[in-house]
Amino acid sequence: MIKSTTLKRLLAGAAVAAAVVVAGPALAKDKLRICASTKEAPYSAADGSGFENRIAARLAVAMDREPEFVYTDKFAIYIVGEFLDAKKCDVVMGADVGDERMLTTAPIYRTGYVYVSREDKNFTGASWNSIADTDYGRFAIRFYTPAEVMLKYAGKWEDNAAYLYGLINFKSRRNQYNQVAADQLVSEVANGGADLAIAFAPDVARYVKSSPVPLRMTMIEDEIVRSDGKTIPLQYDQAIGVRKDDRALLDEISAALPKIRGDIDAILTEEGIPLLPPSS
Amino acid sequence: MRGYVTAYDVKTGEQAWRAYATGPDEQILLADDFNIHNPHYGQKGLGTGTWEGDAWKIGGGTNWGWYAYDPGTNLFYYGSGNPAPWNETMRPGDNKWTMTIWGRDIDTGEAKFGYQKTPHDEWDYAGVNVMMLSEQKDKDGNVRKLLTHPDRNGIVYTLDRENGDLISADKLDDTVNWVKEVQLDTGLPVRDPEFATRMDHKGRDICPSAMGYHNQGHDSYDPERQLFFMGINHICMDWEPFMLPYRAGQFFVGATLWMYPGPKGDRQAYEGLGQVKAYNAITGDYKWEVMERFSAWGGTMATAGGLVFYGTLDGFIKARDADTGELLWKHKMPSGAIGHPMTYEHNGIQYVAIYYGVGGWPGVGLVFDLTDPTAGLGAVGAFKELANYTQMGGGIMVYSLDGKSPYTEDVNVGEWKPNNG
Numbered sequence: 001m002i003k004s005t006t007l008k009r010l011l012a013g014a015a016v017a018a019a020v021v022v023a024g025p026a027l028a029k030d031k032l033r034i035c036a037s038t039k040e041a042p043y044s045a046a047d048g049s050g051f052e053n054r055i056a057a058r059l060a061v062a063m064d065r066e067p068e069f070v071y072t073d074k075f076a077i078y079i080v081g082e083f084l085d086a087k088k089c090d091v092v093m094g095a096d097v098g099d100e101r102m103l104t105t106a107p108i109y110r111t112g113y114v115y116v117s118r119e120d121k122n123f124t125g126a127s128w129n130s131i132a133d134t135d136y137g138r139f140a141i142r143f144y145t146p147a148e149v150m151l152k153y154a155g156k157w158e159d160n161a162a163y164l165y166g167l168i169n170f171k172s173r174r175n176q177y178n179q180v181a182a183d184q185l186v187s188e189v190a191n192g193g194a195d196l197a198i199a200f201a202p203d204v205a206r207y208v209k210s211s212p213v214p215l216r217m218t219m220i221e222d223e224i225v226r227s228d229g230k231t232i233p234l235q236y237d238q239a240i241g242v243r244k245d246d247r248a249l250l251d252e253i254s255a256a257l258p259k260i261r262g263d264i265d266a267i268l269t270e271e272g273i274p275l276l277p278p279s280s
Numbered sequence: 281m282r283g284y285v286t287a288y289d290v291k292t293g294e295q296a297w298r299a300y301a302t303g304p305d306e307q308i309l310l311a312d313d314f315n316i317h318n319p320h321y322g323q324k325g326l327g328t329g330t331w332e333g334d335a336w337k338i339g340g341g342t343n344w345g346w347y348a349y350d351p352g353t354n355l356f357y358y359g360s361g362n363p364a365p366w367n368e369t370m371r372p373g374d375n376k377w378t379m380t381i382w383g384r385d386i387d388t389g390e391a392k393f394g395y396q397k398t399p400h401d402e403w404d405y406a407g408v409n410v411m412m413l414s415e416q417k418d419k420d421g422n423v424r425k426l427l428t429h430p431d432r433n434g435i436v437y438t439l440d441r442e443n444g445d446l447i448s449a450d451k452l453d454d455t456v457n458w459v460k461e462v463q464l465d466t467g468l469p470v471r472d473p474e475f476a477t478r479m480d481h482k483g484r485d486i487c488p489s490a491m492g493y494h495n496q497g498h499d500s501y502d503p504e505r506q507l508f509f510m511g512i513n514h515i516c517m518d519w520e521p522f523m524l525p526y527r528a529g530q531f532f533v534g535a536t537l538w539m540y541p542g543p544k545g546d547r548q549a550y551e552g553l554g555q556v557k558a559y560n561a562i563t564g565d566y567k568w569e570v571m572e573r574f575s576a577w578g579g580t581m582a583t584a585g586g587l588v589f590y591g592t593l594d595g596f597i598k599a600r601d602a603d604t605g606e607l608l609w610k611h612k613m614p615s616g617a618i619g620h621p622m623t624y625e626h627n628g629i630q631y632v633a634i635y636y637g638v639g640g641w642p643g644v645g646l647v648f649d650l651t652d653p654t655a656g657l658g659a660v661g662a663f664k665e666l667a668n669y670t671q672m673g674g675g676i677m678v679y680s681l682d683g684k685s686p687y688t689e690d691v692n693v694g695e696w697k698p699n700n701g
Contacts, residue, residue, distance in 0.1 A: 144531055158333075176534075
């Protein structure tokens with residue numbers, strides 16, 4: 001199910017500016033068809049309040065295009081295969097730099113996995129291994145993330161599993177993708193249900209910032225070293241992706257990005273995301 | 281997440297004992313002489329030793345099916361279910377004692393024997409099905425107390441219920457393909473890797489499907505004929521693994537299941553999803569078998585009068601000749617049946633009763649109005665024709681063998697009469 005919405009509200013400022021420049025009948029602008037999920041808050045939401053929705057709207061204006069959000073009610077994990085590659089939309093706002101399924105821009109920001117704890121716990125761990133030394137037993141994480149590996153390596157997975165599956169009502173993941181809501185990661189810590197949340201910082205930054213209970217976000221500074229010697233990075237450059245054969249659109253986006261550098265920084269700062277210097 | 285069975289005192293509610301399916305022996309409650317007659321089934325230390333790390337703590341093995349009790353052996357019998365998580369690559373090992381037929385002392389809970397049918401399950405063949413008790417002569421002419429269990433995995437097992445000896449293990453249908461045979465001397469299934477569910481392999485036409493060739497149906501035994509009458513699912517599946525990458529080191533490993541009629545059904549029309557069979561557990565022979573449009577989900581009831589009753593998902597209750605399988609009688613009910621018939625006598629008249637009301641796993645599409653064929657782990661696709669044959673509803677139907685209702689003789693029975701006029 002796809003819903004196509006032009007978010008005029010977000011563009012109110014731009015529309016006024018355009019009316020000034022273009023005298024007489026308005027020219028139909030090219031559209032920027034943005035792949036978006038209705039259920040990926042805080043990244044993307046049906047009302048356009050996701051921070052990636054907001055960056056996308058700015059980007060379209062900078063490209064002199066009209067943003068068209070092509071919404072799906074599926075989770076974003078399905079977007080590249082079922083929507084971008086199927087040419088139902090043309091731009092994915094959240095992608096790792098170098099994601100092999102797409103062409104990606106230079107990084108627009110870099111951040112990493114964080115611990116979220118209550119200030120009054122005074123947790124200072126900054127390594128993926130820090131939880132092994134604690135007596136913590138309840139962890140709120142999202143499934144299929146490096147946080148799963150961290151819990152397993154620390155010997156904290158099994159005793160935490162019933163709690164964690166409870167957050168998704170014990171739904172099976174065969175034939176369906178289920179995920180813990182990002183805001184719940186934070187509320188579980190705030191209300192004492194979890195000792196810690198472990199999450200990619202953009203998942204939780206907004207909710208940490210607005211939490212009525214004082215919370216702390218601590219960046220994890222190292223990489224997970226697996227038993228087979230391979231590493232799992234915990235810090236990632238985030239970029240914008242297009243289809244592999246859509247070089248022209250990538251170039252157009254790349255040319256527009258410097259114009260909205262200030263807007264992007266403002267949106268990320270407002271979100272509360274701890275930023276790192278991009279690596280590439 | 282970790283299956284167990286618990287005994288409570290019916291008068292005080294006090295817990296008498298609890299026995300887990302996985303974990304340390306003292307928590308599984310193994311008797312000192314556990315599996316002494318069949319040490320090749322495995323004995324001590326395997327509830328943790330057949331798991332990686334602490335995975336046994338969330339290893340599944342829940343027992344949500346039927347229990348049988350024999351006052352003679354003072355043992356009760358039941359099956360533990362499938363291991364968790366479903367993705368087999370995440371739990372290397374046999375995963376004992378999931379998928380196990382248990383014989384436990386009813387007073388202490390201690391297990392006298394345990395036979396694991398499907399070591400390291402990959403298909404969701406939760407081993408909780410009905411346990412049917414009989415006394416029969418084995419092939420050598422010795423009378424033995426037996427336990428017969430048609431499993432989800434498509435094998436019908438018969439054990440000596442005093443010591444756990446494996447007497448027979450036959451395919452419920454010759455289309456079962458994940459296993460070539462079950463070796464009676466080792467108790468082990470000989471697998472066919474083509475029909476495994478690995479993450480690097482799309483499995484096609486795996487029989488049975490995750491629903492099993494036999495699910496929660498409660499079947500029956502005719503001691504005079506030495507026949508078990510079993511309602512069977514004739515459903516197979518495709519199993520396609522996938523790995524979806526996402527940002528920041530995240531990826532989702534899943535599998536998509538499609539279910540459809542087995543090779544003897546009609547794969548164009550999506551009918552022929554069930555069978556009813558008469559089985560001799562000593563010879564391994566099927567005396568008769570018939571196909572059904574949908575699964576014979578609820579199980580059967582045999583009577584001393586030589587009849588076999590069962591309900592169908594499309595809403596019939598049927599009676600067949602126990603010797604030949606010939607269809608003798610049927611009646612259409614308001615909704616499909618997933619329960620089994622029962623019989624009783626009242627004031628000299630014999631009655632047959634059955635709950636009707638389509639539902640359960642086969643009814644998930646009809647009841648919840650789902651159309652995605654992979655929903656309900658593929659059950660929606662397999663049973664997509666069911667909505668054309670029945671509808672939702674629920675109740676109990678009672679039939680008298682003399683064909684009379686309470687009002688046949690006197691239509692005024694039960695009428696309200698005004699007493700003030």
